[in-house]
Amino acid sequence: MDIIRNNHYVPRWYQKRFLSTKQSSFYYLDLSPEEIELSNGRKIPKKSVQWPFSPSQCFYQTDLYTTFYYDFLNDEIERYLFGTIDNAGSKAVKAMVDQEFSELHANFSNFFEYMDIQKIRTPKGLDWIRSKFPKLTHNGLLQEMQNIRLIHCTLWTESVKEIVYADNSEFKFIVSDHPVTIYNSACPLNSRECEYPNDPKIEMKATQTIYPLDSNRCLILTNLDYARNPKLPDPKAYRINANPFRQPLVRIDNTICKRKLSDEEVVMINQIIKFRAKRFIAAEKKEWLYPEKNINLSWTDLGKSLLPPIDELHHYGGEIYVGYKDGTSSYHDQYGRTEKEADYLNKAPRKGKVGANEPCVCGSGKKYKKCCRDKAEDEKPSSSVLSIRERNLRFFHIITKILNINEDSDWNNIRRNLTDEKIADIHRAVAMLWPSETDLMSLLPRPDSKVVRALYIGILDPRVIYKNVVSFSLFADEILIQSPFLNANIMNKDYSPIDNPGQYRQETIKNLTFLIELMPLIESGQVNLIPDPCIFNPVLRRQVMEEAEKRLGKVELDEKSKEAMETLVKEDFERFILSLPTENLEACIKHVRPGISDKDLKNLLECVKKKN
Numbered sequence: 230m231d232i233i234r235n236n237h238y239v240p241r242w243y244q245k246r247f248l249s250t251k252q253s254s255f256y257y258l259d260l261s262p263e264e265i266e267l268s269n270g271r272k273i274p275k276k277s278v279q280w281p282f283s284p285s286q287c288f289y290q291t292d293l294y295t296t297f298y299y300d301f302l303n304d305e306i307e308r309y310l311f312g313t314i315d316n317a318g319s320k321a322v323k324a325m326v327d328q329e330f331s332e333l334h335a336n337f338s339n340f341f342e343y344m345d346i347q348k349i350r351t352p353k354g355l356d357w358i359r360s361k362f363p364k365l366t367h368n369g370l371l372q373e374m375q376n377i378r379l380i381h382c383t384l385w386t387e388s389v390k391e392i393v394y395a396d397n398s399e400f401k402f403i404v405s406d407h408p409v410t411i412y413n414s415a416c417p418l419n420s421r422e423c424e425y426p427n428d429p430k431i432e433m434k435a436t437q438t439i440y441p442l443d444s445n446r447c448l449i450l451t452n453l454d455y456a457r458n459p460k461l462p463d464p465k466a467y468r469i470n471a472n473p474f475r476q477p478l479v480r481i482d483n484t485i486c487k488r489k490l491s492d493e494e495v496v497m498i499n500q501i502i503k504f505r506a507k508r509f510i511a512a513e514k515k516e517w518l519y520p521e522k523n524i525n526l527s528w529t530d531l532g533k534s535l536l537p538p539i540d541e542l543h544h545y546g547g548e549i550y551v552g553y554k555d556g557t558s559s560y561h562d563q564y565g566r567t568e569k570e571a572d573y574l575n576k577a578p579r580k581g582k583v584g585a586n587e588p589c590v591c592g593s594g595k596k597y598k599k600c601c602r603d604k605a606e607d608e609k610p611s612s613s614v615l616s617i618r619e620r621n622l623r624f625f626h627i628i629t630k631i632l633n634i635n636e637d638s639d640w641n642n643i644r645r646n647l648t649d650e651k652i653a654d655i656h657r658a659v660a661m662l663w664p665s666e667t668d669l670m671s672l673l674p675r676p677d678s679k680v681v682r683a684l685y686i687g688i689l690d691p692r693v694i695y696k697n698v699v700s701f702s703l704f705a706d707e708i709l710i711q712s713p714f715l716n717a718n719i720m721n722k723d724y725s726p727i728d729n730p731g732q733y734r735q736e737t738i739k740n741l742t743f744l745i746e747l748m749p750l751i752e753s754g755q756v757n758l759i760p761d762p763c764i765f766n767p768v769l770r771r772q773v774m775e776e777a778e779k780r781l782g783k784v785e786l787d788e789k790s791k792e793a794m795e796t797l798v799k800e801d802f803e804r805f806i807l808s809l810p811t812e813n814l815e816a817c818i819k820h821v822r823p824g825i826s827d828k829d830l831k832n833l834l835e836c837v838k839k840k841n
Contacts, residue, residue: 239288246443254281318343405506435464483544592616594754652730
């Protein structure tokens with residue numbers, strides 16, 4: 230069997246949707262034509278427009294998906310992966326075009342999965358992945374492409390979906406070498422967000438996705454907040470519940486299909502598509518390749534053709550309740566949240582100008598001039614909800630109320646009076662401050678060349694944490710540490726510290742000590758105690774568990790680390806034994822010393838009680 234080496238990153242079946250029955254070839258425009266050197270040494274560009282070019286000659290690159298193993302070439306990605314994806318994708322695109330609901334129901338997920346892989350399988354998409362992982366080999370790059378190919382689906386399915394039509398226009402939609410085009414009116418072509426190979430993030434409120442379905446139909450996806458208010462004040466802020474790693478519940482019967490575009494509106498969309506292509510675009514007619522000859526609009530004005538009709542937005546929003554056969558039910562709001570909004574975590578918008586020496590609005594604890602004042606909007610952490618630091622401070626305040634801690638409190642009394650109900654209340658506070666749908670990424674600090682940050686991945690134990698953190702604070706301005714407190718939101722009730730608090734007494738005492746020791750550093754902003762990211766990202770949680778299983782039994786500690794661990798484990802075991810109820814302790818002693826006398830057993834129990 231011959232190896233397929235000419236890999237079409239825009240499938241031929243998709244290209245054919247942009248050709249009428251009268252014509253089987255494209256005008257194919259090279260936006261960056263190569264130069265030809267003449268005999269006299271002068272260089273001239275190659276002809277930029279080629280015709281006739283059939284779909285088999287357009288949008289391909291040799292060995293784009295070919296994997297290399299020593300001297301052997303492998304085309305399994307092209308033949309099997311994309312063969313299967315393209316087969317499902319062609320049916321899904323047709324179902325979206327036809328809006329026939331039985332077919333759309335069967336292909337709805339397939340459509341967005343196909344769009345997602347189409348976005349990252351192009352040379353521009355692969356260059357974007359390479360920019361994030363510059364040391365990847367070609368084989369590694371193709372593997373990573375497969376790993377991340379569903380990252381946009383959730384947010385796309387929750388957006389306002391509109392199909393617009395060019396039937397009444399002399400101009401038709403063009404096809405580019407990066408067919409899934411991302412547009413944000415607040416991110417012009419010279420912005421950092423549009424710097425090759427980047428696209429504006431689809432999480433941003435004002436970001437829209439353009440995907441031509443054929444020469445006469447184009448799908449436009451718009452975030453709901455922006456569709457309702459195109460003049461919103463924070464177009465680059467993330468939409469509510471921007472977490473892409475969750476299962477959405479959406480309607481499939483609400484695609485808006487009423488707008489027949491004018492010549493100018495079709496040309497405006499084509500101009501955006503052309504601006505965001507990497508190198509090639511194609512069309513049935515040559516004049517369609519040059520939208521700039523027919524309009525002269527700013528980047529912001531081009532987006533006016535993308536806005537869905539306001540009087541059709543009643544199909545979107547609201548809440549969905551689902552009842553299941555087993556008597557359970559689920560709830561989803563317009564942003565895909567399965568719980569009511571945690572209003573108590575919101576912060577009132579700051580009124581007036583923030584002074585340079587005032588605390589920063591993001592809640593970092595730093596002065597405004599040393600934190601967010603000079604940062605671009607998309608480089609600032611969220612300031613509309615309580616920050617990580619503010620949640621830690623509030624958690625500590627709640628704990629002091631639960632345990633009745635004050636300046637005269639004695640730790641031994643606090644420890645002895647730690648009832649099961651108090652343990653449950655402490656973990657209720659954790660669950661309340663960190664709901665399972667928290668957008669942790671929007672709260673984490675952004676990379677900053679002026680700030681040296683470190684992630685502590687050592688032992689989360691109060692006996693060593695302070696020494697380790699203080700010594701490392703000599704080298705870092707801010708240290709991120711994972712919180713040791715369990716979050717009951719994702720735990721089985723049988724193991725939950727809220728439903729079974731008695732199981733967590735020793736651990737809670739240890740974690741409280743941990744928190745109290747670090748509070749001065751948390752308050753000053755030198756330490757950010759963050760929750761486990763896996764709580765909010767089931768995909769990450771699954772991947773971490775899979776990687777952990779691969780490493781099971783293969784990780785070896787060095788002698789110094791092993792010695793430190795053994796000391797801590799022995800101390801923990803001793804505390805566990807000392808805290809056992811009398812009947813359990815008796816059974817444990819008799820198991821170790823089967824012939825012990827009643828007198829010696831009584832004396833030993835008294836000794837243990839005294840030591841405890």
